Amino acid sequence: MSLKRKAMTGALWNFSASGFSQIINFAIYVFLARLVDVEGFGLVAFAFLIIEFCSIFVTTGINQNLIQKEKWCNEFASSAFWFLILLSIGISLFLLLVISPITYFFYSLEAANLICALSIVPIINGIRMVHNGKLQRNFENKKLAVFDSSGVFIGGGLALLLAFNDFGAWSIAIGRICQSIFSTFLTVIGSGFRPKRSIKLNHVKALVAFGVPLLNMAIMRFFANKTMGLVVALVIGPAAFAFVAVANRGLDIIGSLTMQSLNKMVLPTLSRVGKLEVPSAYYRITSLTAFLITPIYFGLGAVAEPLVSLTFGDKWADSAILITISSTFALPMVMGWYIPNVLVSQGFTKAAFKVSLINLSFNVILPIAASFFGLKAIVFSAVLAVYISFPLRFKILSAYTNISLFQSIKRTLPFSLSSVAMSVSLLTLIHGGVLEGYSSFIQLAILVPTGTIIYIVLLLLLFKKDTFIAIRELKSIRGH
8 A cells, every 4th residue: 555545544544533522522412512601611612621631641652752763663653662661650649749739728629539530641641652653653443443443432421421420520421531541442453563661761762852842842742732721710710712612613523523633644645655745745735625624614603603502502602703713714724833843843843842932932922911801802913923824834834845835825825815815705794784684593694605606716716726626635535
């Protein structure tokens, strides 16, 4: 099987697994959002945010090292496995003994108890990561898809059962733990890797040397992505943070289903192509991303009002405008999303670190500066940060890979312009009174196909050549 076929087949399986997972998780999320009051929901979301941050130390660096290596070494992988186990145990103890008491003091007993229960998640991730890395580097994404989907089905089913029996926020916490345990069990059994009972110091040093820049980058990416929410929670309060969390949920699902699935294949794919082929591969990836994903983001932003009303309920109506504002970051995002992994694939981890540092700086400074002007201003500033930092981040990419900003914009601009025009058309229908009096369901039933038709027609009328290039690329992927 060719590298291209392996990569794209893997991406499709990543997409399938993410799609199934996100459907189940979104159903649970919607149910809990309707069940729990706004302030309580914000408190639960904040507890998960803490767990997500602590998990970065386990899920970042080592796995990428194993994937990036030319050959698999069981001794090196064994050292990585035991190092991760020790690291994850330390992180879990830190959550139990330090973070939980602080959370109890500043927030509530319920939040502290949630963190205590979820502190096992880093250990579960630590057990799984090396096995996951072996499957991923071998493009065995079909197995990973089955394992992940099975875990989501079991954990999600349990969470729904508990939610129907008035467990409230605890239903998703227990379901998440169960999901992680089951998926990890299947991954460990299915990977074929059995760690030796040894850990070598030189291997640990190599892991740390490779992983620290990536870890720093991941931490910076976390704060770059979450600073807006943190500023809202600390300055405005948990209720406002809940609105931001709900607004981000839809955008996060799209990112998980699409760009994160593709991004998982960037590192193992570009690590195996020649240096001269990297720019061409990057242009193809970003062009296809813009063709398929940009209209989804802008479409979601356009129909946010009836969508939020239909799914989450009227009490979450304030989240709709936040979705509309946030969706506009899609234009530079489709080109900037892959920059770190492109650099890492070529061994330029320090350059990737610089990219993340720039991203972090703008995503921290601007939301803090806007915090005195209210919730909408903070969200808008986060979008503005993406636009301002993008040229600086891309300049670093160009210096190391000869990827051209002009060519990148040229390859994505037709799809970006068509997406913006489609979004403006849908917003005009909504706010122009054309759909006034119709239910949210009817509005969505009209808006979604209308937006799809507008996007396709604009592409065929104005950008036929670019559209058929993208279609041929998709056909070639399917043909392989």
